[in-house]
Amino acid sequence: MNHVREYRKQKKISQMELAKRIGVARQTINLIENDKYNPSLELCLSLAHVLGTDLNSLFWDGDEQQ
Amino acid sequence: MNHVREYRKQKKISQMELAKRIGVARQTINLIENDKYNPSLELCLSLAHVLGTDLNSLFWDGDEQQ
DNA sequence: AATAAATGTCATATATATTTGACACAATGA
DNA sequence: TCATTGTGTCAAATATATATGACATTTATT
Numbered sequence: 001m002n003h004v005r006e007y008r009k010q011k012k013i014s015q016m017e018l019a020k021r022i023g024v025a026r027q028t029i030n031l032i033e034n035d036k037y038n039p040s041l042e043l044c045l046s047l048a049h050v051l052g053t054d055l056n057s058l059f060w061d062g063d064e065q066q
Numbered sequence: 067m068n069h070v071r072e073y074r075k076q077k078k079i080s081q082m083e084l085a086k087r088i089g090v091a092r093q094t095i096n097l098i099e100n101d102k103y104n105p106s107l108e109l110c111l112s113l114a115h116v117l118g119t120d121l122n123s124l125f126w127d128g129d130e131q132q
Numbered sequence: 133a134a135t136a137a138a139t140g141t142c143a144t145a146t147a148t149a150t151t152t153g154a155c156a157c158a159a160t161g162a
Numbered sequence: 163t164c165a166t167t168g169t170g171t172c173a174a175a176t177a178t179a180t181a182t183g184a185c186a187t188t189t190a191t192t
Contacts, residue, residue: 039150106180
């Protein structure tokens with residue numbers, strides 16, 4: 001239940017393009033977008049930077065959002 | 067360069083106590099505090115919840131902090 | 133000073149994130 | 163309709179996060 005896909009589409013780039021910019025495999029992006037696994041912090045930080053946002057916006061849901 | 071240790075000390079709990087509450091090994095906490103590796107997102111989320119804070123406060127440093 | 137608690141660290145084992153290559157199918161555009 | 167691009171997914175291999183047990187050292191606490 002993260003917001004990676006939304007932010008990626010907002011940037012109008014493909015999974016492959018996003019993967020290339022971050023330096024991971026396309027499958028990694030795909031699996032993260034579909035909540036199939038559990039990325040490392042370093043990868044989350046790269047995603048946030050490349051997508052022009054921050055950790056909370058991508059991965060922190062619910063009530064206690066600041 | 068995360069802020070786990072600061073928030074843990076603020077809560078006045080040991081690495082062992084924090085590890086127990088989160089359900090990981092004490093070494094895992096120790097290595098994260100000392101930037102020896104790269105926790106999973108799920109673990110980061112647990113840390114944020116148990117420490118009463120959020121992802122950005124623990125792991126998002128620098129300029130673009132919101 | 134002595135005892136206990138907290139921390140740093142090592143070595144080995146296991147679970148799982150991530151990679152690579154490939155294929156099928158959907159969507160898009162020529 | 164054909165070609166292209168994007169996406170979902172599978173299987174096998176590799177890298178690395180995490181666990182377990184142990185020990186040394188530092189930091190309270192008495």
